[in-house]
Amino acid sequence: MIKELSEKISKGKEFRFWEYLDKLEVFVNKFDEKNSGTIEKNVIINGKLFLGKNSVIKSGTRIEGNVVVGKNCVIGPNAFLRKNVLIEDNCKIANSEIKNSIILKNSNIPHFSYVGDSILGENVNFGAGTKIANLRFDNKNINVAIEGKKINSKRRKLGALIGHNTKTGINSGINCGIIIGNNQKIFPGKIVSKNLKSL
Numbered sequence: 001m002i003k004e005l006s007e008k009i010s011k012g013k014e015f016r017f018w019e020y021l022d023k024l025e026v027f028v029n030k031f032d033e034k035n036s037g038t039i040e041k042n043v044i045i046n047g048k049l050f051l052g053k054n055s056v057i058k059s060g061t062r063i064e065g066n067v068v069v070g071k072n073c074v075i076g077p078n079a080f081l082r083k084n085v086l087i088e089d090n091c092k093i094a095n096s097e098i099k100n101s102i103i104l105k106n107s108n109i110p111h112f113s114y115v116g117d118s119i120l121g122e123n124v125n126f127g128a129g130t131k132i133a134n135l136r137f138d139n140k141n142i143n144v145a146i147e148g149k150k151i152n153s154k155r156r157k158l159g160a161l162i163g164h165n166t167k168t169g170i171n172s173g174i175n176c177g178i179i180i181g182n183n184q185k186i187f188p189g190k191i192v193s194k195n196l197k198s199l
Contacts, residue, residue, distance in 0.1 A: 002086075077095065088105035091105065096114065126168050141153060166181070167184075170189070172190045
């Protein structure tokens with residue numbers, strides 16, 4: 001699933017990314033609980049954790065539900081990983097909250113960010129305070145623009161798809177149901193309210 005997803009993102013085309021989130025719970029449940037890394041003191045784990053080789057869960061981190069963390073990752077301090085999170089190899093997640101999301105390899109979410117019901121490609125870097133919205137004010141299903149057409153995701157909660165090598169500046173925001181292509185740069189304080197093509 002992950003290789004296929006990465007290749008699909010590489011093509012730089014808009015697609016129904018939420019279909020991968022629909023498969024996420026089943027995917028993470030296939031992993032047996034395992035600790036091949038280091039878990040510091042004062043870490044709370046409620047649910048199943050698969051921790052890859054040389055990865056570290058730092059003090060103050062809270063994990064709820066089933067979470068898979070790859071090799072050579074640093075999680076925390078004070079990170080909050082909620083149900084159904086998959087983090088690939090060589091990622092850094094600091095004091096941020098991640099929920100029901102896929103983070104591909106070599107990506108960083110370092111400071112005070114929120115990622116919910118979203119997919120981040122490879123080599124993505126979030127500036128401090130980057131937030132992804134995943135819920136409309138009216139609680140209706142989230143529509144996603146794909147090739148100029150609005151598609152009903154049939155999901156009340158849906159964040160964004162962020163392409164490979166994309167970077168965000170501090171305090172940037174991304175509306176729900178947004179697709180940001182590869183190699184984009186989101187300036188500090190920018191609110192992304194429509195899809196951005198790959199560069």
